[in-house]
Amino acid sequence: MPPPGAISPSYIYACTRFRVRRTTLLPREDYLRIMGMSIPEIVTYLGRRDYYGQEIVDLAHDFAGAQLIEEAVNRNLAQSFRHAMAIAPGDLRTLTGEYLNRWDIANVMAILRGTVHDVPRRQVRDLLIPAGEIDGALLTRLLDFTTCEEILEALQDWRLYPILAEYYRICGEQGAFARIENELYRQYYAGLLDLGASGCSGCQELNAYLRFEIDITNMRNLLRLHCAEEACDVRVIDQTMIPGGRIPIDLFRRLYGIETEGEFVSAFLATDIAPVLAQAVRELRQDPNISSFDAAELIWQRWHQRRRPVHEIERGVTRIRLHQLESLSRRHPFSVLPVLAYLERKKYEIANLRAIARGKAFGLPSERIWQYIVL
Amino acid sequence: MPVDDIKPTRSGLLLVKRRMALAERIHRLLKMKLDGMMLELVKLTEQTARERRMLEEQYSRAREMVAVAAMMEGATGVLLAALSVETSPAYTAGHRNVFGVRLPELEPVMVKKTLDQRGYGILGTSSVIDDAADAYEDLLEAIIASAELEGGVKRLLDDIERTRRRVNALEFRIIPDLEETRRFIEDRRDEMERQEWTRLRRIKKIKAKRAGRL
Numbered sequence: 001m002p003p004p005g006a007i008s009p010s011y012i013y014a015c016t017r018f019r020v021r022r023t024t025l026l027p028r029e030d031y032l033r034i035m036g037m038s039i040p041e042i043v044t045y046l047g048r049r050d051y052y053g054q055e056i057v058d059l060a061h062d063f064a065g066a067q068l069i070e071e072a073v074n075r076n077l078a079q080s081f082r083h084a085m086a087i088a089p090g091d092l093r094t095l096t097g098e099y100l101n102r103w104d105i106a107n108v109m110a111i112l113r114g115t116v117h118d119v120p121r122r123q124v125r126d127l128l129i130p131a132g133e134i135d136g137a138l139l140t141r142l143l144d145f146t147t148c149e150e151i152l153e154a155l156q157d158w159r160l161y162p163i164l165a166e167y168y169r170i171c172g173e174q175g176a177f178a179r180i181e182n183e184l185y186r187q188y189y190a191g192l193l194d195l196g197a198s199g200c201s202g203c204q205e206l207n208a209y210l211r212f213e214i215d216i217t218n219m220r221n222l223l224r225l226h227c228a229e230e231a232c233d234v235r236v237i238d239q240t241m242i243p244g245g246r247i248p249i250d251l252f253r254r255l256y257g258i259e260t261e262g263e264f265v266s267a268f269l270a271t272d273i274a275p276v277l278a279q280a281v282r283e284l285r286q287d288p289n290i291s292s293f294d295a296a297e298l299i300w301q302r303w304h305q306r307r308r309p310v311h312e313i314e315r316g317v318t319r320i321r322l323h324q325l326e327s328l329s330r331r332h333p334f335s336v337l338p339v340l341a342y343l344e345r346k347k348y349e350i351a352n353l354r355a356i357a358r359g360k361a362f363g364l365p366s367e368r369i370w371q372y373i374v375l
Numbered sequence: 376m377p378v379d380d381i382k383p384t385r386s387g388l389l390l391v392k393r394r395m396a397l398a399e400r401i402h403r404l405l406k407m408k409l410d411g412m413m414l415e416l417v418k419l420t421e422q423t424a425r426e427r428r429m430l431e432e433q434y435s436r437a438r439e440m441v442a443v444a445a446m447m448e449g450a451t452g453v454l455l456a457a458l459s460v461e462t463s464p465a466y467t468a469g470h471r472n473v474f475g476v477r478l479p480e481l482e483p484v485m486v487k488k489t490l491d492q493r494g495y496g497i498l499g500t501s502s503v504i505d506d507a508a509d510a511y512e513d514l515l516e517a518i519i520a521s522a523e524l525e526g527g528v529k530r531l532l533d534d535i536e537r538t539r540r541r542v543n544a545l546e547f548r549i550i551p552d553l554e555e556t557r558r559f560i561e562d563r564r565d566e567m568e569r570q571e572w573t574r575l576r577r578i579k580k581i582k583a584k585r586a587g588r589l
Contacts, residue, residue, distance in 0.1 A: 242498065
C-alpha cells in the first residue's frame, strides 16, 4: 500500500490509460469531415474506424441508416464504459461504477415500465444500453420476468435497490414511475457527492464540478416546471430539485414564485450560473458584449413567457462545463478527474455522432446540426 | 294518391291544388335550407382550410421537435419517454344540429397533459422531450379539430347533395307534373262544362220545338 499522500502506481497507470484513450476520441476535424458526408458515407467511415467498425459490422444486418449508427455508437458506449470499469482500480472503480449508475437507472426504469404496461420484450430490449454496472445477462434475465416483484427481487444487489424497495408499494400507480425515477436520480447524485467527499485525489474538484452540474440541472428543471400551465406546489419542487448543489433549494423555491423582472434578475445574478450562461450565449451568438446581466435578462424573458430553455444554449453550457472539467483534469492528472473527463467526453462523442446521424436523417441543415455538437 | 289516379273532378282539382301548394312550400323551404347549408358550408370550408393549414404547420413543428429530441436524446431516449405514457389520449364523440344535419363534435380527452400526467421523470429527461411532447399534443389536438371540421364538411356536402336532388325533383318533376295535371283537370272540366252547356242548349231547343208543334 503506498504511503499517505503518495499516488499509487495503479492509479498512475489507470489515469495514463484514460488519458491515452481520450486521445482516440474523434477530433474537431473529423466532425467537420463527417458533417459533409451523407448517412451511408458516415456508416462507411465509422465502419473503417477501429472503435466502431466491429459494431457496424455486427449490427448491419439488423439496422440501416441513422438507426444503425445510433445502435452501433450505443453499443460502443456500453463496451467502452464496461472496459473503463475493468481497468479502473480501487476508488476509481467505485467512482466509475457510481457514475455509470445513470445507465442502470434508465435500463431498470425501461424494464419496469415495459413490464407494467405490457410492452413487447423485444421492443424494450432494443432500448437498453448495458453501459452501467448491471450487465447484459442480468438485463436479459430481468426482461424475462412478468411482475415488478420478480424484477425487484433480482435487483437486490443493485446499489440503488433501497430506493426501489422503498417506493415499490406504489409500483403501477399513476405517476409512480416518474416519482421513482426522480428519486433514483436524486440518490444517484447523492451517491456521487458522497464519494466526492471521501477525500480522494481530485475529489474536491469533482464535487465542485458535480455541484455546478446539479445547479444547472435544477435551474433547467425549474424553467420546465414553470412552463406548465398549472402552477406546481412546493412539494413537486422539492421532489424534482436535486439537493447538494451550490444554490440552495430554498432559492429555487423563491425563484419559482417571482414574477417581477428586477427581483428575478437580481436573484439569478446571485447564482454561479449567470457568468457561464453569459459565456455560452457569447459563443453561440458570436457577440463578445454579452454580460451576465444580459444572460439574466434572457432567462427572465424565457421565464416570463413561460418558455423552456433554448436547446442550443443548453448545449453551449455543456461545452463550457466539459471545458472546465478538461482543465481540471489536466491540473490533477492522477486523480478521479481524468477518468470522469474521459467518460464525459466519450458520452458526448456518442451524442455528437447520434446528433449528426439523426439530424441528417431528418434533413436538418448542417449549420443547425452543428449547434448541437459538443466539442 | 298518384297523379295519374286523380279524377278530373272538382275534388281532384282541389287535391292537386293542395298538393301543389304543399310542393311549392316544401320547394321554397328546401331552397332556403340549401342556401343556408351553402352558407354554412362556405364558413365551415374556410375554417377547415385554416385548420388544415394549422395542422400542416403543427406537423412540421412536431417533426422538427422530434428531430431535435432524437438528436439530443437519441431515438432510444425519445422511445423511453414514449414508453412512460400511462394514459393514452382519446376523444369523446358528440354531435350538433345544423339545418337538421348532424355534424360531428369531437372533444379531446387527456391529449394535453401536465408534466405529472406524462409519466416520465423530470430528472431522467431533458426539456427537448417536453418540447417534443408539447408539439405532438398540439398536433393531436389539431388532428382532432381538423377531423371534426372535415367530417362536418363531408356530412354537409352529402346533405346538400341530397337536398339539391329533392329541390330539383320538386322543381323539374313534381311541380311541373302537378301543374300539368291541374291544367288537364281544368281543361277536362272546361270541356265537360262546355259539353254540358251544349247538351242543355240542345235539350232546350228540342223542348222548344216540341212545344211549338203542340
